[in-house]
Amino acid sequence: xxxxxxxxxxxxxxxxxxxxxxxxxxxxxxxxxxxxxxxxxxxxxxxxxxxxxxxxxxxxxxxxxxxxxxxxxxxxxxxxxxxxxxxxxxxxxxxxxxxxxxxxxxxxxxxxxxxxxxxxxxxxxxxxxxxxxxxxxxxxxxxxxxxxxxxxxxxxxxxxxxxxxxxxxxxxxxxxxxxxxxxxxxxxxxxxxxxxxx
Numbered sequence: 001x002x003x004x005x006x007x008x009x010x011x012x013x014x015x016x017x018x019x020x021x022x023x024x025x026x027x028x029x030x031x032x033x034x035x036x037x038x039x040x041x042x043x044x045x046x047x048x049x050x051x052x053x054x055x056x057x058x059x060x061x062x063x064x065x066x067x068x069x070x071x072x073x074x075x076x077x078x079x080x081x082x083x084x085x086x087x088x089x090x091x092x093x094x095x096x097x098x099x100x101x102x103x104x105x106x107x108x109x110x111x112x113x114x115x116x117x118x119x120x121x122x123x124x125x126x127x128x129x130x131x132x133x134x135x136x137x138x139x140x141x142x143x144x145x146x147x148x149x150x151x152x153x154x155x156x157x158x159x160x161x162x163x164x165x166x167x168x169x170x171x172x173x174x175x176x177x178x179x180x181x182x183x184x185x186x187x188x189x190x191x192x193x194x195x196x197x198x
Contacts, residue, residue, distance in 0.1 A: 145180035
């Protein structure tokens with residue numbers, strides 16, 4: 001068995017423990033770097049909610065990369081995470097410089113669509129119907145995924161607040177949200193709901 005870890009344990013050791021199934025190790029890493037990463041993102045987008053979303057998306061990518069075993073440990077964990085967040089900031093500006101459209105890519109942003117208020121009356125009616133359809137599908141999700149999704153989407157809670165309220169780690173809350181989105185995409189496809197107003 002490996003030595004006990006603490007919040008002061010080096011990133012490389014914490015990653016090792018996380019990959020061995022120790023969820024606390026990831027919490028330590030997130031807590032250790034969150035202020036620096038969040039401040040970096042905020043300095044670029046100047047919006048707390050958007051910064052929080054990009055921060056959360058950063059760690060979803062970090063978790064995915066670690067779990068897929070494609071992270072190369074070179075003692076440079078923080079610069080690597082900062083690079084991910086920087087790329088997500090660039091993606092954010094790139095998306096927002098275009099007209100808001102919904103595409104069929106795998107990374108479709110269901111929640112951006114739900115919150116998109118269009119002034120066109122016909123579009124609003126279509127949007128309302130799609131929102132109702134999606135809300136019905138949300139009810140079909142497993143309870144733990146539905147709970148996180150509802151807290152994030154309708155109560156505008158941060159993942160830290162969700163983790164505290166559901167008494168799970170931030171990593172677990174992020175994971176549940178990720179699976180909720182994956183399952184919701186499947187349900188949307190199965191039910192032939194088209195996320196477009198054109």
